[in-house]
Amino acid sequence: MHRLTLAQLAEGLRQRQFSSEELTKHYLDRIKKLDQHYNSYITVTEESALQQARQADKRLAEGGAPLLCGIPIAHKDIFCTEGVRTSCGSRMLDNFISPYNATVVENLINDGAVMLGKTNMDEFAMGSSNETSYYGPVKNPWDTNCVPGGSSGGSAAAVAAMLAVATTATDTGGSIRQPAALCGVSGLKPTYGRVSRWGMIAFASSLDQAGPIARSAEDLAIMLNSMASFDPKDSTSIDRAVPDYHTHLSTSVKGLRIGVPEEYFGEGLNPATATVIQQALKELESMGASLVNIRLPHTPLAVPAYYVIAPAECSANLSRFDGVRYGHRCDNPTDLEDLYKRSRGEGFGDEVKRRILVGTYALSAGYYDAYYRKAQQVRRLIKQDFMEAFESVDVIMGPTSPSPAFAFGAKGDDPVAMYLEDIFTIATNLAGLPGLSIPAGLVDNKPVGLQMIGNYFDEALLLNAAHQFQLQTDWHQRHPSSLEEEA
């Protein structure tokens, strides 16, 4: 059962080949048996999952249930889930049971999806390797000596290890696409404002966007149909009709103009990865698309601008974790300052502290103009690059990350090397554009992701192009060899 895609499972449930309860039990058993190797879950909600599955079976029996009804999924532990611990991968929230559901969670509940549990992640979504989680690193199912990418490493690894058919995730600078690429699965970061941020614990408010990770573009489309909605509770949510992404997959890529940015193939890109991407582009060309060389000249400024804006916003967003109302509080505080210092000092890990410090510095009197204001100007230039490019192309493609999964600790001492992991994904977040990553090949038996960047609200176009590619290739159907044997 776990080898079937979401679309196939939905069909199986309708054909009564299995019930949601059986399916859910199967996945729960797999998690119990296998997740010790990957650590992709922080919390498994066995009891409520089975309850939801039985409910879903009733609904399926009545007929007319949504496609997601009875499908076992998992949420990144950044989404608030009522009555369930929502830790955000941090000691700070290890004791936090959310009293409410995120809109994304609510949307999936309404469609009958079954929540298996909450997936592991970099602490407060800050990291590109999942090494910053309070709950220990997630291991890449393709090679457990390697990182799964981050920050949604648990969500990507759970799908790759077939411990959930699809997962929710979030992407602030590449946190959906990069782990999807490193774990050989498909991931989509929608346009900023497409999916509600209500109930999604904020890292950098102007960059955060939720999206799905799944086994195929088609599965992403089914997930996005449920996740996307206008939400009056999120002022940055955009009131625009949500198309049925699932019915927009069959158009041929013939005539599709693919922009290939020179800046995404330069220094820093692993040559073997480059070869894989070039082959994928050739494949698309052979399917009728045309390749157009483009320039995105401000690309080198994206990482520095991001590492001013994201920490600045996070420094304020994380101020609420003060030990006063919920979350970690130090023992026996002697006074208010002691309460703040020790609660936050003990509750946050090093990377979170580093970013709070960087952000606080960038916003402080006398530095604001040089850092924050300048970074916002760069952000406009980057957006302008994309807008100019989209005048002559329909979609932009390139690598998702500069190299395949790296070994644990490989970039541990060098935050900047780690930050460069997101060199190809960050610009999309700064511009608020949708981006997608799908498996496009293997290097040393480790997956490589092809990134597709679309114009605003062109999720349907991206999913369509990705689906067409997946009709012609089988990279998305490859599984780690350990799991092939296990079957």
Add this chain to the structure above:
Amino acid sequence: MQWETVIGLEVHVQLATKSKIFSGASTAFGATANTQACAIDLALPGTLPVVNAEAIRMATSFGLAINAEIGKKSVFERKNYFYPDLPKGYQVTQLAEPIVGAGHIDIHLNGETKRLRIHHAHLEEDAGKSLHEDFHGMTGIDLNRAGTPLIEIVSEPDMRSAEEAVAYLKKIHSIITYLGISDGDMSQGSMRCDANVSVRPKGQAELGTRTELKNINSFRFVEKAIHTEVERQIDILEDGGKIVQETRLYDAEKNETRSMRSKEVANDYRYFPEPDLLPVILDEAFIDQVRKQLPELPEAKCQRFIEQYQLSDYDANILTANRALADYFENVSTHCKDAKLAANWVMGELSAALNKNDTAIEHSPVSDRQLGELILRIKDNTISGKIAKQVFDALWQGQGEVDQIIKEQGLEQVSDSGAIEAMVDKVIASNPQQVENYRNAPAEKRGKMLGFFVGQIMKISQGKANPQQVNELLLKKL
């Protein structure tokens, strides 16, 4: 040396919206601690703010009332600091692009009108409250107030005396209550004031070093706190000292100001645009609509009262300082069709009773209709002005309606000429000596002497005899 005082005020006004500025929780005052704080007010992880449209409308109406430019685009920012009653660790406020730009108001003091400039007014959220009593060795936090909408009104340093500062504050109070955007109750913190105070040698252009006075929560304390602070500053300067720029707390009990914190240890608030909220964009149509809905404002009403009711500037000013009082007066006046009498009664008997019982005009036990009827009964000679005060007291005590009280307590004026004549005859008969004196007195002295007989008749009639008829009959018979 002659010193000149320079004052600028920052006034925080709580807006009377039903719900908070960024959440749906109620803003009602006085609820049990933390029962009016929802997930957003508690700053639970993942929560997001949504701007209350009514707060935007109220701030816009204030801007229009002070003739200010309305910010077509205004931007919320985060002001970062840690405090237990500030759940998010930042306050959402406005800085670079406030909703209300530069405006002005006019104050009237000692027969002169002075224009005072307002630098800007911005929208922001209130913090919660820290409770230091009742918790031994600990601090309690009540977040009911957290997220209550405020406008902060920042004046230019245009005031030159504590009296001007109070007049400015009263004008702001008058405008916000006229607009109905706040109850303006300083005792409940609906209106709070910080004063920036400095002194300089008269004639010097450059401003002196200022201090900021906090915790001045009544009109009277504003005046006293400024006087106290000005004296303190002048004493220091005259002794050759220097003023330290700092925040000072006013202690009303001791009538002194004392240092809270100096600028050297002041916070760096690290303002930046609030990414969870989009800029607020107001179009002309919206602003026009708010403008059309503006009520008549104090200045305009005062002018109209002077013209329409022929009131003095002084009376019109007093009656229009408070919208409820002005409305009350107009209703009384309409009812009794005598503006002068209405003004006299509202500013006289009624205001005295309200003051004595510490009652707001809105809660007056004597309604505007009742006072109008009472005046009508004076005018149609049913009762005399003196008896009317007795009826007013009965009304105040809730003893019934005007006519009912007059009837039940037998207070009608006696206008039956036969009955009055009998009383006149009786008084003349029983006071032969006074009658003799009167008749022998020269005409210019008789007026005063007549009073004796009138008094006697009023005594017999218990004040109910029609004074005019009494006078006429006495003159005839004597």
